[in-house]
Amino acid sequence: MDKNEKVNELARRRGFLWPAFELYGGAAGFYDYGPLGAPLKRRIEDIWRQFFVISEGFAEIEAPTIGVEGIFQASGHLSGFSDPLTGCKECKEIYRADHLIKHIVEVPDALSNEEIYKCIQENEIGCPECGGELSEVYEFNLMFKTMIGPGNKMAGYLRPETAQGMFINFPRLLRHFRDSLPFAAVQIGKSFRNEISPRQGVIRLREFTQAEAEIFIDPRDKTHPRFDEVKDIKMKFYSQAAQERGEPEEMTFGEAVGRGVIAHQTLAYYIARTYQFLLAVGVAPDKMRFRQHKSDEMAHYAADCWDAEVFLDRLGWIEIVGVADRTDYDLKAHTAQSKVNLSVFVNFDEPIKRQKLVVKPDFKALGPRFKGKAKAVGEALKALGPEELKGDKIRVMVDGETIEIESSLVSCESVEEEVRGEEIVPHVIEPSFGIDRILYTVLDHSYYEDAVDGETRAVLRFHPAVAPIEVAVLPLMDREELVFPAKKIQEELRGLGLRVDYDTSGSIGRRYRRNDEIGTPYEVTVDYETLEQGTVTIRDRDSMLQIRVPLGQVADKLQALLCKALKFEEAGTMVGPAKEE
RNA sequence: GCGGCUGUAGUCCAGCGGUUAUGACAUGGGCUUCCCAAGCCCGUAACCCGGGUUCGAAUCCCGGCAGCCGCACCA
Numbered sequence: 122m123d124k125n126e127k128v129n130e131l132a133r134r135r136g137f138l139w140p141a142f143e144l145y146g147g148a149a150g151f152y153d154y155g156p157l158g159a160p161l162k163r164r165i166e167d168i169w170r171q172f173f174v175i176s177e178g179f180a181e182i183e184a185p186t187i188g189v190e191g192i193f194q195a196s197g198h199l200s201g202f203s204d205p206l207t208g209c210k211e212c213k214e215i216y217r218a219d220h221l222i223k224h225i226v227e228v229p230d231a232l233s234n235e236e237i238y239k240c241i242q243e244n245e246i247g248c249p250e251c252g253g254e255l256s257e258v259y260e261f262n263l264m265f266k267t268m269i270g271p272g273n274k275m276a277g278y279l280r281p282e283t284a285q286g287m288f289i290n291f292p293r294l295l296r297h298f299r300d301s302l303p304f305a306a307v308q309i310g311k312s313f314r315n316e317i318s319p320r321q322g323v324i325r326l327r328e329f330t331q332a333e334a335e336i337f338i339d340p341r342d343k344t345h346p347r348f349d350e351v352k353d354i355k356m357k358f359y360s361q362a363a364q365e366r367g368e369p370e371e372m373t374f375g376e377a378v379g380r381g382v383i384a385h386q387t388l389a390y391y392i393a394r395t396y397q398f399l400l401a402v403g404v405a406p407d408k409m410r411f412r413q414h415k416s417d418e419m420a421h422y423a424a425d426c427w428d429a430e431v432f433l434d435r436l437g438w439i440e441i442v443g444v445a446d447r448t449d450y451d452l453k454a455h456t457a458q459s460k461v462n463l464s465v466f467v468n469f470d471e472p473i474k475r476q477k478l479v480v481k482p483d484f485k486a487l488g489p490r491f492k493g494k495a496k497a498v499g500e501a502l503k504a505l506g507p508e509e510l511k512g513d514k515i516r517v518m519v520d521g522e523t524i525e526i527e528s529s530l531v532s533c534e535s536v537e538e539e540v541r542g543e544e545i546v547p548h549v550i551e552p553s554f555g556i557d558r559i560l561y562t563v564l565d566h567s568y569y570e571d572a573v574d575g576e577t578r579a580v581l582r583f584h585p586a587v588a589p590i591e592v593a594v595l596p597l598m599d600r601e602e603l604v605f606p607a608k609k610i611q612e613e614l615r616g617l618g619l620r621v622d623y624d625t626s627g628s629i630g631r632r633y634r635r636n637d638e639i640g641t642p643y644e645v646t647v648d649y650e651t652l653e654q655g656t657v658t659i660r661d662r663d664s665m666l667q668i669r670v671p672l673g674q675v676a677d678k679l680q681a682l683l684c685k686a687l688k689f690e691e692a693g694t695m696v697g698p699a700k701e702e
Numbered sequence: 703g704c705g706g707c708u709g710u711a712g713u714c715c716a717g718c719g720g721u722u723a724u725g726a727c728a729u730g731g732g733c734u735u736c737c738c739a740a741g742c743c744c745g746u747a748a749c750c751c752g753g754g755u756u757c758g759a760a761u762c763c764c765g766g767c768a769g770c771c772g773c774a775c776c777a
C-alpha cells in the first residue's frame with residue numbers, strides 16, 4: 122500500500138472522507154465529510170476567514186449557488202463551458218465537433234449542433250483516426266442545468282465558481298465600502314462542475330468548496346500598503362523563466378517584485394498571504410511551490426497568474442490555489458451584458474480645469490427637416506471636433522449616408538469646466554482556494570509513521586488549530602473511581618469550548634494509538650496517582666512524552682499548549698518513559 | 703466517454719459451480735490496579751446492484767454502478 126492509499130484508507134475508516142451515496146451504489150465525484158472531516162474542514166475555513174476576512178477587513182457574503190443565465194453568458198461559462206461533441210461509430214473515439222469543420226466554416230461557434238452535424242454529413246467528414254462514420258453532434262456542458270420555477274421559462278445553472286457572486290454584487294459592495302477603492306469581498310461556498318470523469322478522490326469533484334476573494338483595486342496603483350510585512354519572506358518561485366530552466370528559484374517577495382518576476386506588489390502580497398495561510402493549516406513548506414502560468418495557459422485577460430502547488434505522492438504537483446490579476450475583464454463583461462455601469466468615480470488630487478467644446482445643434486430647424494433621423498443627426502454633430510465644425514457646410518455620416526448641414530444651424534462655444542475626477546473600472550486580484558484539495562493536502566502532509574517497539578505507529582501530525590479533536594480524556598481503566606474525575610475534566614474542558622473526546626474502551630495503549638491516528642494533539646489520563654496526589658498526565662502526540670499536572674491547572678495548561686503559548690516540556694513535571702516504569 | 707484490471711464484514715484477504723462463506727486486524731460486552739495496538743472468554747458483522755445460464759451461482763455470462771491504471775477532457 123503506498124502512502125496515498127494509506128491516507129485514503131485512514132480517512133475513510135476514521136470518518137474524515139466517505140464516498141457519497143454508498144447505500145445506493147455511489148456516484149463518482151461526490152464525497153461526504155464525516156464526523157472528523159467536517160470539523161477539520163470547518164477549522165481550515167475558519168483559519169482562512171482569519172486571514173482573508175478579519176485580518177484584511179474584507180467583506181464575507183453569501184450568494185445563491187444557482188445562477189440565472191445572464192451571469193454565465195457574461196462570464197463566458199455558457200459558451201466556453203459547453204462543447205459540441207461527436208463520436209466515431211466504429212472506433213468510439215470522441216471529438217470536438219466544431220474542430221472537425223474548422224477548415225470549412227470560419228466561425229463554427231456560431232452554428233447550432235444540428236448545423237454542425239449537417240456540415241459534417243455534407244462534406245463527408247469521417248473519423249480522423251479510422252475514417253468511420255461520425256455520430257450526431259451533442260452538447261456536453263460542464264455546468265449543471267436546472268429550471269427555476271414551473272414550466273421551462275427560466276433556466277438556472279449551478280455555479281461553476283463562487284467568483285461571479287462578488288462581481289454581480291459590485292454596485293452594492295461599492296456602496297457598502299462608501300464608494301472608494303480598494304475593497305474586497307469573499308465567499309466560502311460550494312461550486313459545481315459536471316466533470317466528464319472525476320477521479321483521484323477529492324482532487325476532482327463534481328461538487329466542491331471554494332474560498333475566493335475578489336479584491337477590487339485602482340488599476341493605476343498596484344502597490345500594497347502592507348507589502349513591507351511580507352517582503353522579506355522567502356519562497357520557491359517557479360516562474361515562466363524558471364520553468365524553462367526546470368528549476369524553481371528561491372528568493373524573497375521583495376526581490377520577486379523588484380526583478381519583475383511577479384507583476385506587482387498587490388499580487389505578490391496576496392501570494393505571500395496565501396503562503397502564510399497554507400503554512401498555518403499544515404501544508405508542508407518543502408512540498409509547496411508557487412508556479413506562474415505560462416503565457417499560453419494564462420487566460421487572455423489575466424495580467425499575471427500564480428498557482429500554489431503542493432506535492433502529493435503518486436499525484437505529483439497539484440494546484441490548490443490560484444492567485445490571478447484578472448484586470449477589468451469581469452466587470453467589463455458584466456457591464457456589456459447587463460448594461461449597468463460598473464465603475465468607480467475616483468477624485469483627482471486637484472480638480473482639473475479644462476476647455477470643453479459644447480456643440481448645440483438647432484433642433485427647431487433639424488427636427489422638421491430630418492424627422493425621425495433628427496436625433497441621430499444631432500448626436501453625430503455633437504461628436505464632432507472643432508476642425509470639422511469649421512466652414513459653411515458641415516458634413517456628418519448618419520446610417521452610412523452623408524448629410525450636409527449649414528453651419529448656421531449649429532452653434533458651438535468653448536466653456537471652461539472643472540473636472541473633479543474620473544470613472545475607473547477597477548482591476549480585480551483574485552486568490553481562489555480549493556478547500557477540498559487543501560484539506561486532502563493537510564491529511565497527506567500530516568501523515569507520518571514511526572516505529573514503536575517494532576510496531577508501526579500511524580500519526581496525523583495536525584496543527585492544534587485544525588485538529589478535529591483537541592484533547593482526549595482517558596481514564597486509565599474503566600473503573601468508577603477513575604471515571605468520575607475523568608468525566609469532570611471532560612465537562613470542564615468542553616465548557617471552555619474545546620473539542621474533547623472521552624474514551625474508556627480497551628487498554629490505554631490502544632486508545633493512545635487511536636488518537637494518534639486521528640491527530641489528537643494531547644491526551645489527559647486519569648490514573649491512581651490522580652486519586653492520591655491530585656495530578657493527571659498529559660501526553661504529547663508527536664513525542665509521546667508525558668508530564669504530570671495538578672488537576673486545577675489542566676484546563677489552563679491545555680489551552681496554552683494548544684495555542685503554542687507554552688512548551689510541552691515546561692508545562693509540568695516530566696514523567697519517565699513508560700517502558701522504564 | 704473509450705480500453706484494461708478489479709469489486710466478499712469497518713479494514714485487509716481466503717473461497718473459483720454444492721461450505722452453517724475462512725482468517726486476521728478493528729469493533730461491542732466480560733475478567734484482569736492495564737501508561738503506549740498485552741492476555742483470556744463471549745459476541746456483532748460481508749459475497750456491489752440487476753438480469754441470464756444451471757437442479758444449484760460469491761464463483762460462469764451479459765448489463766449497470768463504483769474503484770484503480772492508460773487515452774481523451776480539464777473553461
